[in-house]
Amino acid sequence: MTHLRALESEAIHIMREVVAEFRNPVMLWSVGKDSACLLRLAQKAFAPGPIPFPLMHVDTCVKFPEMIEFRDKYAAEIGFRLIVESNTEALKSAPSMQNPGRYCEFCSKHMKTEALLGALEKHGFDAAIGGARREEERSRAKERVFSFRDDFGRWDPKNQRPELWNLYNTRVHEGESIRVFPLSNWTEANIWQYISAEDIPIVPLYYAKKRPVVRRGNAWLTAQDSRLLHEGEVPEERWVRWRTLGCMPCTGAVESKALTIEEIVAEAQAATKSERENRIVDQGKASMEDKKKEGYF
Amino acid sequence: MPNNPHEGVSVDAARELLAQRMELLRFTTAGSVDDGKSTLIGRLLVDTKAVFEDQLAHVQEVTERRGQTGFDLALITDGLRAEREQGITIDVAYRYFSTPKRSFIIADTPGHVQYTRNMVTGASTANAAIILIDARNGVAQQSRRHAFIASLLGIPHLIVAVNKMDLVDYAEERYDQIRREFRDWAAKLGQVDLRFIPISALNGDMVVTRGEKMPWYRGWTLLGLLEDLEIGTDRNLIDFRFPVQLVSRPQTEDLHDFRGYMGRIESGAIAVGEEIVVLPSGLRSKVKEIVTFDGNLDHAFTPQSVTITLEDDIDISRGDTIVRPHNVPRMESEFEAAVCWMSDEPMQPRKKYLIKHTTRTVRGFIKDLRYRIDIDTLHRDKESPTLELNEIGRCILKTQKPLYCDDYRENRATGSFIIIDELTNLTVGAGMIWRERHEAPGAAE
Structure with a gap:
């Protein structure tokens, strides 16, 4: 089996574990190319049935209009449940975009992290599937496929559960959650190979x-x-x-x-x-x- | 277009890459602080161009800030801040690179803190292990320990890289001496594919390129070996095992009566029309369809994830296993296993734990600790009352419901399990099911 199909099978296996073992999972959809692959994998994992969880887009309100347009069109076409959440309260006290560094700091803290944690809590999601890849960034190289988050949604890199073979520990207490990364082992090249092989629409x-x-x-x-x-x-x-x-x-x-x-x-x-x-x-x-x-x- | 950075790369080459049908090799490395593991990985990543310019610039900057000269390859694999501050590796990190022949995933495991727990984790999914030996120091305890764990976890290929050859004048005699010593010791491990390579990770000799310093060595370079290692037979292609993950019943208008069993083929292959039996019910049927998003298949094989429908309506749920009637796994609620303990809280005999095995989670307890294995001497300690963090022992486990298992040596997927503490939800142990006749490697007395 080629590397790409092995990665595909691994991701499908991971998503099915999520649906089998969690009460209320969600998939985070950033509308980017990694999310595009994630979405196709979700379709594959549950075919011929529909995708059994909602997709959630955390909108920072400064996303490219082309992304929003693509999101809505594609969601209607495939027919999954789409949740869009924004931290509109925080937006009222947003700093000027004239200072991009400061705006970014604000955006990352309030429009991304806070918005995400608020949305996860509001809907009571106990598992959130995301498209992060270990190859992307140095701290992500140490992330588990099923990555534990405490009551406050925090990651403790020095105290992660060991993860062996393909046996994932999915157990959490009330209020805790797991972030799940089916694309952990994909590289940027794999993402493009897959988009090409599968003819996946992208923004x-x-x-x-x-x-x-x-x-x-x-x-x-x-x-x-x-x-x-x-x-x-x-x-x-x-x-x-x-x-x-x-x-x-x-x-x-x-x-x-x-x-x-x-x-x-x-x-x-x-x-x-x-x-x-x-x-x-x-x-x-x-x-x-x-x-x-x-x-x- | 001004200063096009992509000049010279053809679309044809890209088309080729998109169509590439590469195979994947996963390997693990372990080593102590000074044996050059990080330098070796840095070397592999840099020489196969898996590191970007901005990442290299960052390494350069840090090297200079520390007042060092040159370029510290080891910094490429630095991850968490605590690691950068202390100059150590804390947790298993996964690295990626590829050559036109293969894709590689490195499970980069630290050699000192929590060594066993991390080495076992990294080894659990690997096809090969690189064991680093410092040519100056010879075969150290650390190298033996890593080789033992690699063989315990069923890694079929052990590559012994004798590093820092530059510090022993690239002397063939020194290399031969280490090779003999290790080979003699490794005889205890039983059957493994053992390879030796003299390298200098620092200077790059025999890693990706041959260099000019060791004309006496005629074998593979490290990368050459990783690219050509025969791994097709590492998977069990014979025994069909299909643990059911989910039952699909869409109940939509067009799929009103659809009932499919979703899972990954953990080993072997299956074809439409073949007779199957479902465990534990023992009910038989035939494969009606193998369904995928991309259309139905006539046959499917490991490690494909598929959905199977059957000719008959029988009751099947998550945790059941579909197999062939004449090739069934063992059904056991009492079994022997090598267990690696991974929690600060020692193993408590007779305490109820959760055992996750394939798609099945059952309650169980450690009925008996037969002996603890001293991973430095491979001595069996039969008096040990318990297993503590990072210890490995041979146990008898009892579960509330039977597992459908195979011997780990024959089937990693159906021979492995994890142990979860029901109260803390932590993964406290990992086990490999091992029948009496299969002794743990090195355990021969």
């Missing part, structure tokens, strides 16, 4: 197009929303695309003319920088490890 922002952008630091940022512009900045039209999708103020684009999956993969293969390099959020003072300890996905 058009992954493909190159002439778009209005501004140069800030070493990244191209979208200029499609006037709130995002600093004083004196003049947008220019460039051929760009995104390697990874997040919020508009902090996710940089790369210059590219890739119009097909093959061309995207050619770029990914030649890439000399990791895919999160263009994300301001990952470069702040708080590391992914710290954010994960607080409950970040």
Whole structure:
């Protein structure tokens, strides 16, 4: 069996374990390329039946409009239950986007982590399936497939349950939960291979197009929303695309003319920088490890 | 387009990559602080281009901040902050790289803190283990311990990398001496595929490239061996075992009567029309369909995840196992196993634990600890009253309901289980089911 099909089978096995052993699971859907694979895997795991859990999108309210449009269209097409949650209360005291570093800190804390923890609690989910991969980031390399979270949604990296073979310990007390990562063993290349092999639809922002952008630091940022512009900045039209999708103020684009999956993969293969390099959020003072300890996905 | 960083990579190459039908090899490494494990992994990742520029820049920066010169390969695998601060590895970390021939997953396990627990965890899913030996120090306790655990966990291939050859002048005599010593000791482990390679992880000799310092060595480079190691036979392709994960009853209009059994084929293969028997009921039927999202299959094999429907309506639920009538696993509620204890709280004989085995979770207890294995001397301690954290012993377990199990040596998936404390929900132990006639490796007295 090829590596890709073995990874597929492993992910299906993991999702079925979740449905068999948890009372109220949810799948987090970020609308990005990893989520796209996750969604296809969920379809495969439960076919010919429907996906037996809802998909939840935690909307930071500064996502690309193209992502929201794609989300709603795709959800209607496949026909799963979609939950959208936002921390609208916190948004009222949001700092100006003129300072992206500060805005990102706010967004990560309140619009992502707090919003997620609030939503998980509100719906009483005891398991949340996510698309994180161990290869992505240094602290994720140590994450379990079934990763325990305490009453406060926190991760304790030094005190994780041992995880052997494919025997997952799914037991939690009331209020505790498990984050589940079926794509743990996938690499970025595997994600693209799978999208290509399965012909999975992805948000058009992954493909190159002439778009209005501004140069800030070493990244191209979208200029499609006037709130995002600093004083004196003049947008220019460039051929760009995104390697990874997040919020508009902090996710940089790369210059590219890739119009097909093959061309995207050619770029990914030649890439000399990791895919999160263009994300301001990952470069702040708080590391992914710290954010994960607080409950970040 | 200004300074295109992707210049020179063709779309044809990408098309090739997308179509690649690569195989996966999982291996584990373990070692103590100074034997160069992190350097070796860093070397493999850098030389196979699995590390990005910004990550390398970060390593460079940290190296300089520490006032060191050069480029500390070991920093590439640094994970958690406590590890960076203390210069140690705390937990199993998983690393990924690939070559045109294969994809690799490294289970990178620390050699000192909680060594057994982590080594056992890393070894549980590995096809091969790299055992590092410092050429200056020879075969250390640590290397023997790792080799023992690797063989206990049923890893078929042990690769002994004699590292730091640069510090012994790349001397063939030294390498031969270590090889002989290890081979003699490893005879105790029983049947394993044992390979030796002299390397210098620091300088890269015999890791990815051959280097020029050891013309006397004519074998594989480490990566060459990892790429070509024959692993097709590591899986059990004979005994069909299908533990049921979920019963699918969509009850939608078009699937009104559909009743499918979802699971992963843990070993062997099955075809439509074949006769099966369901455990524990013993009821027989025939495979009607093998259903997948991509259409029905005529046959399926391990490790595919599929949904099976049967000719007859019989009562089947999660935890049941579907097998062939003439090839059934053992059904036992009392069995012998090698158990590795993983909790701060020592094992309590006769305390009720939960045993998770395939898709079945049952109550059980340790009826008897026959002996504890001293993993340094391989001596059997029959007087030991209990197993403490990081200890391994041979136990007799009793469960409330039977398990449908095979010998771990013949079938990892149906021969393994984890032990969960019902009160704390922690995973406190891991076990490998072992019949009397199969002695633990090294246990021959």
